[in-house]
Amino acid sequence: MRILLVEDNERLAEFIAAGLKSAGFVPDVFGTAADASAAFESAPYQAAILDLGLPDGDGLELIKTQRARGTTCPMMVLTARDGINDRVTGLNAGADDYLLKPFAMEELVARLRAILRRPGAALSVELGLGNLVFDTAGREVRVDGALVPMPRREMEMLEHLLRRAGKVVPKRSLEEGLYGFDDEVSSNSVEVLISRLRKRLQQSKAGVAVHTWRGIGYMLADGGP
Amino acid sequence: MTRQPPAILWRIVIRLSTTTLLAILLAYSWLWWKYHSAAEIQRDHFLMEEAVAVARSLGRSADGTFAVSLPPSTLASYASPSNGFRFAVRDRATGQILTQEGEGVGPLPALDSSPSLYRYNPDGPGPILMFGAAAAMTVDGRPLVVQVEESGRDFDALTQALLEKFAEEGGWLGAPFLVAMLLVSLVTIRNSLAPLRQLSEKAAAIGPDTTDLRLPEADVPREILPLVHAVNSALDRIEAGFRIQRDFTADAAHELRTPLAVLRAHIDSLDDAATRNALAHDLDSMTRLINQLLAVARAEALTIAMDEQADLNAIAVDVGVFLAPMALQQGRMIEVIEGAAIPVAGNAESIFNAARNLVENALTHTPAGGTITLQVDAPAILRVIDQGPGVPDELRDRIFQRFWRAERRKSGSGLGLAIVRQIMDAHGGQVVVENAKDGGAVFSLIFPAKADQGAQRR
Structure with a gap:
């Protein structure tokens, strides 16, 4: 399953990509909002994992624009901010789930599987x-x-x-x-x-x-x- | 403000009275002096005119003696001793008195010009002063001097009598003027200082948690405005300082999360399961500490909006839902006993965090197999009851201090209960710890009843 991973911290991106690979996913890693937008245009992804603080923009804005363009793939947000307001804003922007840093790889994979099962995504029976x-x-x-x-x-x-x-x-x-x-x-x-x-x-x-x-x-x- | 009049009022009353009295005194002195000098000039004129008149009327009678031919009424005024008038005609060379009327005149004055004025003191430094005028003349080739004198004492007495009369009839006007002035100043000062009372009430409410309050500048007298300005700008600076401190804690905690995430991901990628688990466990406690620091910063910055409401029963269930998996893992149970509590004015997220901290705390102190009870009681109390050893009396205050840890707390940041207290302070409520009858600890989050909530949070 092809997953888009947008994370500007190279080390973190590297580890998450490795973790996703060993869980059977195929991650494409990008470090900027611009690259991520381009990637959304060029290939169909089953899911996206996005960091909120990107060097050239806000991950939330990226989700909003993608949702406005009709991108339906489930999206998960990674963030350092954990207030309820932050969470609600993220979910309102069109994110399907919200994971607070730091997180266990297991948790990320489990949540990713969960959002992939949701209606709209490939429905697991x-x-x-x-x-x-x-x-x-x-x-x-x-x-x-x-x-x-x-x-x-x-x-x-x-x-x-x-x-x-x-x-x-x-x-x-x-x-x-x-x-x-x-x-x-x-x-x-x-x-x-x-x-x-x-x-x-x-x-x-x-x-x-x-x-x-x-x-x-x-x-x-x-x-x- | 106490019931005693403010010192500033007394100072003004005293100074104003003194000034008014001085002004009255000054006015009298000025009047006296003015009258006195006018009377003096008049007297001097009179004496000189009299001297000249006497001199003119002087003639030699048939028997060769000198005599004055004055009108009888004039002569009578000289003759009466009570008037203090007298005159004498003397030989200029010998000083011999040729004719006189009234009491005896003083010594012969030096005569530079004619007529001229003189004065002398017949009784040394005594109260009597004599004023006189002398005119020189020559009758039949013989140089003579006419002396006209008046007693000064009588003149002073006259002045004094006049002044007394004036004080009696018009001088009392000063008293009502003073009273009126005092009354007006009293009312003015009271009115002007009234806003200060409100200001001090406002100022009394300012504390570390309410640095956003400012003294109102409307209706403040212009003289006091600089002080209010200065206080408000001092508060601005203090608030900015507090905010920087809070923001730093929050920012630092946030910034630490990404490196922690890298570390966590790195640990998760390790092959050795034992090392991986051990490191993950250590990292978890570090993450907890950072989360607690963030919670402290958030609790300090917590302000409750006027219309915010929270349902303690719903919060208790939410906390149970949230912590049940962790409790199950640790082999402990959580139960919720809902009660008829009123909705409280408060921030549900922060009350949730307070209750969550208490339950996490209770989980570490309740032996395996035990149950933690969340109980909601009227009017607005959320209790967390554990089955641990309880809290000794002497520690009941100290456990709420930051970074306080006892053996009772084997792990944890030492911040949880401090956060709880901070959150309750922000709600105008309190957290109280007691021991249950069977020994466990009972932490109660007590929210103010609806009626006095308005008073607590303006």
């Missing part, structure tokens, strides 16, 4: 965690290859959790998700669904666990229940 695989297009859940039959509402919930695996999904956002396909949501229906899902995952020997965070939400993480 399979979500995986541990020995569990969720086929979002075929609506199938498999553990170690074996099909796990699951009611639609539990499946929707599992997808929700799986898309944010390793992070807490606030209970409120799960409830809001449930309203979409169920008119009657009793206050404990999320709890009921979660406990059914947990039982089903346990019975099917899935190597993932649904953690309950009281008052906060739920988190799907790999590892036994």
